[in-house]
Amino acid sequence: MSNISEYFKDVFNGVLSLLKGMRVTAGYFFKPSAIVTQKYPENRKNLVMFERFKGEVVMPHNENNEHKCTGCGICEINCPNGTIEVIPKSIITEDGKKKRAIDKHIYRLGMCTFCALCVKTCPSNALAFSQKFEHAVFDRASLTKQLNKPGSQLMKGVE
Amino acid sequence: MRFDFIASYVSAFTGPWWKIFYDFSILTGAVDEWLKGSVSPFWTTVIEMVVVGVVFLLFYAVVGLFLVYAERKVCAFIQNRLGPNRIGPFGIFQTIADLVKLLFKEIIPIKNADSLLFNIAPYIVIIVNFMALAAIPYAKGLHAIDFNIGIFYILAVSSMSVVGVLLAGWSSNSKYSLIGAMRSGAQIVSYELSIGLALITIVILSGTMQLSEIVEAQRTGWFIFKGHIPAVIAFVIYVISSTAEINRGPFDMAEAESELTAGYHTEYSGIKFAFFYLAEYINMFIVASIAATMFLGGWMPFHIGNLEGFNMVMDFIPPFIWYIGKTFVIIWIIMLFKWTFPRLRIDQLLTLEWKYLLPINLVNVLIMAFLVLKGWHF
Structure with missing residues (x-):
């Protein structure tokens, strides 16, 4: 009996952890403000490099x-x-x-x-x-x- | 009489012209009648076949290129990047530029390759794709072949693409290709079972294998709601195992970049590589549209039982839009899989199938049969 309950526990825990992972990625997908890419030649006029940058x-x-x-x-x-x-x-x-x-x-x-x-x-x-x-x-x-x-x-x- | 078919269209249907978006058989019927009246039946068949073939070719190219672009964009947004954004607005012409590049690239002949098999392998994959695409109902009246065993036929042809993959791997005379093809074969053979059983669950519910009737049966509610618990389980299993069958996502053992360079198409270059690449994405489109047709009602708008007003509003959106929307939602889920989960090892892959999906699926089929027998579905 314990084997069977462990089997179903495995399935549910697996599905839950997968859903957690998908929630993270889907969250980023629907959050365009999180995008870090800068469009360089277009933003050249107001581009501010960070202080630690070694130019x-x-x-x-x-x-x-x-x-x-x-x-x-x-x-x-x-x-x-x-x-x-x-x-x-x-x-x-x-x-x-x-x-x-x-x-x-x-x-x-x-x-x-x-x-x-x-x-x-x-x-x-x-x-x-x-x-x-x-x-x-x-x-x-x-x-x-x-x-x-x-x-x-x-x-x-x-x- | 060049524009006779317009007259016959008017005589066949007196409503406004935009009604054809709700029923394409008005347009196709009018064209068919006009052709029958103008040329002999033999030429009617020939012309219709050529037209349908050209339409499918265009559809194939457009969907393939768009899916490559969509994949890159979805992946980029998930990883907090912008993705292609240089060629055209939002980079929508990026894949066209890529295709032009691939067209101009050299097709490198491989030493000691089995040249006949090496050359026909990409075409086998492409032809299989077309055979599956032909049997899918896209909208009302927009359905090239309507077999009475439609879903069975699609399963049978789409599992043939593994022949092309195996041929490509074997004939390339390369260890990476061979290992990739063998992995792909093992994977498809195991996951075909799950796909079949998940679809059988729905076939039990609908009582038919004809795709047009399956769609029609969902007029009062999609099967995923009608069959409630077992249908939802079957849907989840179908999405997982179809992702495995198209060699994508966390199941891309066949072309694991870090282990096998590019798997079965390592040795291909130029347009033949592009064929494999496009075929992969069209395979994704096919499995997504089967999922949409079997579980989410295909082109059928979202209906709730007897709510007349609500159903009328939903009917206002053309069926083709419904179909495309459902298909792309499922494609998005499959892409989300790929960019979220790490790749499975081959033993984990087989464990998932034989220890989890298959037993759950078998029990699920029994439950569904019991539900249908008792009439406990909606």
Whole structure:
């Protein structure tokens, strides 16, 4: 007798669990607001990428054209595929001391794998990711970028 | 006299022209009479057969392409996606573009394949589809062949498609194809039983196998309501086992992508692959329309006993719309199966059939026979 009752219990439990699954999928089917797909070229004007998106490496500058990069070269050492090249120069500060600073911070977008090791290891938080992702260009040379703006200086207080 | 048949139509029927949507035999009868009056009986038959054939070809292509599109859309909505949305409004021309692509693709000859069987296998599947489509009642008067054993005939032909599948698998000279075809064979042989018994339950209730009479018998209420409990059980079993028979949904052992690449049609390319692909969807349409005809009244509008006013309102919707609507509701349920449940293993598949569906079905047939004997149905 117990076998028979177990058999029917099996059938009913099976049907119930299947119906539960179908309720979930049918619920999504009748809920168009749950669709997450974005129609990209159409919504290009008001497209907002999320903050964690890794578009490209940038060096934020403040309004006085100052950045935080001291030219230490840690990003260059950490980069696994030679994307970053820091070209340093030595400047003489007001009190007559020689000091290392950056001349050019070269970033080759075409070689970057967006691993974020440079951004994470930067001791002075000079690098960041921007959300721009439309990187198609007609010339490979334009993928090599200089991150520090011309005439920019080290921000005061950053050593 | 090119437009004679309009005159004969008017003489045969004096109501407004849109009445033909409620009874297609007015139109077909008028055309038939006009042809009989214009040409000899032999040519009448030839012309009528050609016209019906062309109509079925068009119907086949349109339904097949639409179902492929519908499947992609339903699957997308279930998975919170949009699905095809680039070609045409809401992407409705996507499948036409796909078909054009497949037409232009190369048909790759397979080394050491049995070329005769390899080439005729897709046609067998397609021909079987057409044979089944011909016997389905689409609307009042829109019924190509009305056998007195209609449902039996449809079961017999539609189970022949496994021959095409087995031929395709065997002649391809590929292990994936062969395993897929063998699985498909085992599956169809087992689930054919359940389909047959589920339909026999309804045949007991209706007392006839002729599809037009089965539909007519549901004028006072669909069989799923008339036969209450056993009819509902038979309906559920029919939907499950027909999903298995068309190699779809959680039962797609025959073409399990992750195990067998594409199953029995692995080696096919171009338009022959498209034939198999379309045939799969038309098979789904056929089983759905059989379910609609046997359980949900086919083209018969929804009637409740003696509620005259309600029945009149329901009669206002043309029968063809009823038929298409019911069929697509069942197709939607079958699609929901596919995109909800994970694929069964072969032993689970056979356990489901032989340990659960078949015994329940046998008892169900007995219950239905008892109900009909006692007159406990509506």
